[in-house]
Amino acid sequence: MYTNGTHKPNETQLIPYASRLKEGRALAQDVWSIYNAANLPPDCINLGQGYMNFAPPVWIREAATEALKQVATNHYSHPKGRLRLRHAIKDFYGPQLGRDLDVETEILVTSGANEGEYSVFVAFLEPGDEVIMFEPFFDQYLASITFNSGVPIYVPLHPLTDKDKPTSNDWVIDFDELRRRAITPRTKMIIVNTPHNPVGKVFTREELEKIADLAKEHNLLVMADEVYDSLVFDGKEHVRIATLPGMWERTVTVGSAGKLFAATGWRVGWLIGPSYIIYPTLAATTRIVFCSNSPLQEASAVGLEQARERGFVDQQRREYEERRAILTEGFDRLGMKYTMPEGSYFVLLDVSRLQWPDDYPFPQSVMGRGRDFMACWFIAMEIGVSSIPVSEFYCEEHCIIGENYARFAFCKDADTLKRAVERLQELAKFLKN
């Protein structure tokens, strides 16, 4: 039951909602509500939901202000997205994709990457079509698929984390499992989220080649959710599956201004792909949102236009590497195991050694869920640092894998992360030896 704003007690539900809402956990209480800042101690340091505690760069916000001063940039954009932004996307991504992108047919601006993905599902899923996703999965995928009559198919990333210092590269795909159990004649799409949320995995070229081979063999559409593409660390290569042989023609690549420019609330994203994928998706998004908001599209264009010459992406990456170091060194000091992420701004902390009194007063919303829910609640209440339980991002059959982990976001300024790390040291007394 939805606890925030459920229907009022004496209100009759005259007209029933659609049965499609019963799938995909659409009506279930989501983890974001349970761990919402409002439910936690007021001074809790929020390393849960993935948004920054700093604003987008000044020079990009100034571009937004400039757009607000003009007339046209306050009014409807073309459903494809403003031409300036499509050009900026072409210039920024074209070289990375090795293509001379057509701004009229191969690029589409959407109201956040989220809405772009939703529109792809509207445009391509027939009833019963299957969509493969790796677990843990970004929770928004689920209902987007089921609302559009699709069937989610889960393939877990297996953590081979026996070693002392596991990295996200140690979360591996069992390709037999993918080939034999996951793919069926009804498989329509596979979602490849790299860098991956929440593991931080940056899929290797070899892994992507194997996925690509299967996609070509079974004629699948690949949704390459690459919204964290600017955050790849340690000099590792971000490989775009759309650049592999035979893959441009069956891949839609997803990008996000929110992640790139620390502007998660701007709701500007983009899709890049061949016209036969982009055009139906355009037809879908035109009916869903008509167009995305104009002033922040314009500002995003300026962001892409100037990012390189300002050295913005490199500087941002260095800042995130510093943030990652603060948090992971904090875990090291504490003696708790974690997966070192090669990308994204998330770290998975292994909470299996954490223990709490048997009679600890967990709320009902937490009691019915995996052990990680209790761990995250305990850490927030006792230590004052919030995080997100990872079993939420697994199907029920596999959620036992996720129960060992809590996801911490390091998209926060260094001082906040240092304060969080100091607080986290208090967990030492709750650790099983």
Added chain:
Amino acid sequence: MSPTSVAEVYINDTSEVNPTDQTDLIPYASRLKEGRALALDVWSIYNVANLPPDCINLGQGYMNFAPPVWIREAAEEALNQVGTNHYSHPKGRLRLRQAIKDFYGPQLGKDLDVESEILITSGANEGIYSVFVAFLEPGDEVIMFEPFFDQYLAAVTFNSGVPVYVPLHPQMDKEKPTSDDWVIDFDELRCAITPRTKIIIVNTPHNPVGKVFTREELEKIADLAKEHNFMVMADEVYDSLVFDGKEHVRIATLPGMWERTVTVGSAGKLFAATGWRIGWLIGPSYIIHPTLAATTRIVFCSNSPLQEASAVGLEQAKARGFVDQQLQEYEERRAILTEGFDRLGMKYTMPEGSYFVLLNVSSLQWPETYPFPQSVLGRGRDFRASWFIAMEVGVSSIPVSEFYCVEHCAIGEDYARFAFCKDADTLRRAVERLQGLAKFLKKS
């Protein structure tokens, strides 16, 4: 016309057909074949790029002036903070929900609950879409009055619904018809209702007719809604634009109707900010909550800085006398355009609301050999009229048969929709140009 391939149908901004250089490896979903989703839409055909560069654009309904300075300053202020650049709650920012409560609550006669009865969406459009996701079972019927806002159609069919059309009938015998003379045949409406009827869309003030539904008309619709237990989607995005002292009646305020109505509003129309994509839904929690579940998955949340600015807009609108002043400005604009039609001697429907006027183009004629483009030739007579007016006198408009189902489009063929959401000088220039149509009018 039926397209042979997706790419061949779509005409881009330069009116060129896009070639494909690869096979369509994966087919698109069959739901796109319904609701005209892949058809060449009227907005593309009459896009400014296809028209003479100095054409005065009275077609698509957006303003050629910016939102009020004091609201744009609020957006700038929001951009200067941290939180207002990041994710909002899927319900919408609390400040905006509170502002909506204070602005609309008195109008609805309700003490609105900001947690369960108000929802912010990415434009009214996305709010309407989310309601359909949340409530339509396969085969559920949605009644809409014609001419209808074209976005309703695919939003219904994408979600397995079935659109059912009930035309507004123009009673045009009088010399000076108004939008009130576009009437509902309530027997026809009653016949349109079936056991599968789930929702009726009541768009008032109405786009494109400008009709402001009377209390009596709404009471009759309400009676049917209660009798047959269907939901009313009250699309009231033009609620701030009701002229001549006429009353904008909200169907949600009628007896027994709050509990089955979702009312739709829009910052874009209210604040001359059509590109901001901020709208809202107001209704009982059993309607709002599933719709919230839907919109959370579709967009997650709406953009934060402009939500904040919209809140400021609603907070200050009354104290600044903004709505009344804007209304006066639109009445002036309406007068400029309609007096221009009077001078020309062309009949039109005087709109009681919205910023659209329907011009009757049946007396307009053109040479038989006139070089219309292919996209226009296959459509109704009004398509040719709108094209001709744009090309010959340099004023663009939207053909109205686009907003009818195929069976009824003959009703729409007599009309072109002109928008007067433009500054007065632009409208005066447009009116002068329109006088050039005099020589093309059939003498009666």
